[in-house]
Amino acid sequence: MRTRLRFTLIAAVLLILLISAGALLYFSGQKKTPEYSLNLLNNAIKQHDLATFEKHFELNTFYAQAFDDVIAPTLRQPSDSGLNDFLAAIMAGVRQSFADSMSEQTKRYVETGTLDLDNNAPEQILAGKFTELTDFRNMNFKKVQSVKVDGSTAHAEVLVNQKQIKEDLVLKLKMRRLEDETWSVVGMENLQEFLASMSAKKAEKLSVLNKPLAKKLAERIAITSSKFEHKKNNRFGVSYAFSFSPTVEFKDVQVAEFAGQVDVFNKNGEKLFSQKFVSSGPFPIASKQEFRFSWSLNPFVPNEKTLIATPGRELSVKTEIIRARFVDGSEIKLLETMPGSE
Numbered sequence: 417m418r419t420r421l422r423f424t425l426i427a428a429v430l431l432i433l434l435i436s437a438g439a440l441l442y443f444s445g446q447k448k449t450p451e452y453s454l455n456l457l458n459n460a461i462k463q464h465d466l467a468t469f470e471k472h473f474e475l476n477t478f479y480a481q482a483f484d485d486v487i488a489p490t491l492r493q494p495s496d497s498g499l500n501d502f503l504a505a506i507m508a509g510v511r512q513s514f515a516d517s518m519s520e521q522t523k524r525y526v527e528t529g530t531l532d533l534d535n536n537a538p539e540q541i542l543a544g545k546f547t548e549l550t551d552f553r554n555m556n557f558k559k560v561q562s563v564k565v566d567g568s569t570a571h572a573e574v575l576v577n578q579k580q581i582k583e584d585l586v587l588k589l590k591m592r593r594l595e596d597e598t599w600s601v602v603g604m605e606n607l608q609e610f611l612a613s614m615s616a617k618k619a620e621k622l623s624v625l626n627k628p629l630a631k632k633l634a635e636r637i638a639i640t641s642s643k644f645e646h647k648k649n650n651r652f653g654v655s656y657a658f659s660f661s662p663t664v665e666f667k668d669v670q671v672a673e674f675a676g677q678v679d680v681f682n683k684n685g686e687k688l689f690s691q692k693f694v695s696s697g698p699f700p701i702a703s704k705q706e707f708r709f710s711w712s713l714n715p716f717v718p719n720e721k722t723l724i725a726t727p728g729r730e731l732s733v734k735t736e737i738i739r740a741r742f743v744d745g746s747e748i749k750l751l752e753t754m755p756g757s758e
Contacts, residue, residue: 450570450591451560453599458557461526469526474592474602475519481603482518483511486611487542510542517543525553549611554579561586568593571605580754581617585610618754626750630736633748636669637740639676640704644733646713646723656713656724658689662735663706666699673697675739675749678709680723683730688723689713698743 453472460469488511521543525531531547561573570591577584588606591599604610642662660678673696680689693709713720723731739749 448597450563450565450572450599453591454560454572454574454589454601456598457601464527464529466523466526470523471594472598472600473522474600475522476515477602478604479515479518480511482546482607483514485604485607487514487546514542514546518546521547549615551578551580551614555585558584570599578614578617581614581621583617585614621754622751625755629748629750633737633740633750636667636742636748637671637674637737638665638667639663639735639737640665642678642733642735644678644680644731645728646731656715656720657710658691658713658723659708659710660691660693660733660735661706661708663704664699664737665704666701668701670701670743671697671699671740672743673741674737676735676737678733678735681732681734682722682726683732688719688726688731692738 456468457472459465460472521531531553555576555578558575558577561575563570563572570593572589572591574587574589575584576587586606587604587610589601590603590605592602594600639662642660644658644660646656646658658680662676662678664674673694675692675694677690677692679687681687691709691711693707695707699705713724715721715724736750738752739747741747
């Protein structure tokens with residue numbers, strides 16, 4: 417009887433040890449998965465743990481790739497010979513400056529939960545615009561949807577919720593295995609598609625929110641017709657300009673100042689040019705007036721170069737009044753950004 421009891425106790429102890437060892441191996445294995453490292457990143461942001469964040473997010477590598485994917489294509493001029501050495505050196509300098517600025521902004525955000533986007537230093541402007549474009553501050557991590565591991569590289573799909581548009585979006589992240597067998601994010605594989613999708617969804621939501629505001633504006637002021645031209649603006653042909661002439665109708669409330677926007681598209685529906693215009697009055701009630709606005713075009717900016725070369729008959733414009741201030745001090749203006757942004 418004692419022997420059987422001793423055997424039972426030994427078996428129970430062995431079973432506990434086996435279960436404990438199995439649990440230890442399980443959790444040890446979990447720590448080596450990309451999912452575990454992604455959850456560490458999410459918690460590091462919440463807890464303002466910069467050391468953990470930097471270990472599992474290679475900031476400079478990530479933002480250097482973001483520059484290559486999103487910003488560099490808009491700065492390059494297409495040519496048969498490609499970039500010359502001089503331009504390549506400039507681009508390399510801008511790339512590093514951008515990566516450094518974004519890294520510093522990200523560290524500041526992780527540490528404090530806030531961002532300073534008002535810095536007008538040249539090296540900060542590009543980073544600030546990119547931060548506004550990506551708008552990661554307004555995203556909540558939901559879950560890791562899938563992970564594929566290929567040796568020391570992993571490809572993870574992460575579901576996030578964009579708080580302003582209240583929709584889920586997928587981030588496709590590239591990860592690298594570290595020496596301790598945890599993982600670090602090194603890049604985003606769908607950045608262009610992600611930004612395009614988020615921008616389109618925000619524009620759609622803004623359109624819905626602006627519809628009643630646009631109706632109120634139209635009851636007081638409206639563009640009834642417009643014309644445009646783009647041409648060389650001096651006899652030597654060394655500079656170009658886009659000129660826009662809208663006819664504006666002022667209705668039953670006296671307008672002190674108005675602002676509008678004109679967007680120019682090619683025949684494929686691609687936006688080549690966009691500008692805001694402002695004019696101050698006051699303007700007579702129940703009157704119409706034609707205005708003329710003009711902007712220089714830079715042939716070294718890709719879209720403006722395309723605009724210069726495109727015949728007028730292949731262009732179309734979309735224009736609208738976006739703000740009106742009245743002599744009584746009231747104002748109506750369309751939303752330009754989603755409400756509720758942090």
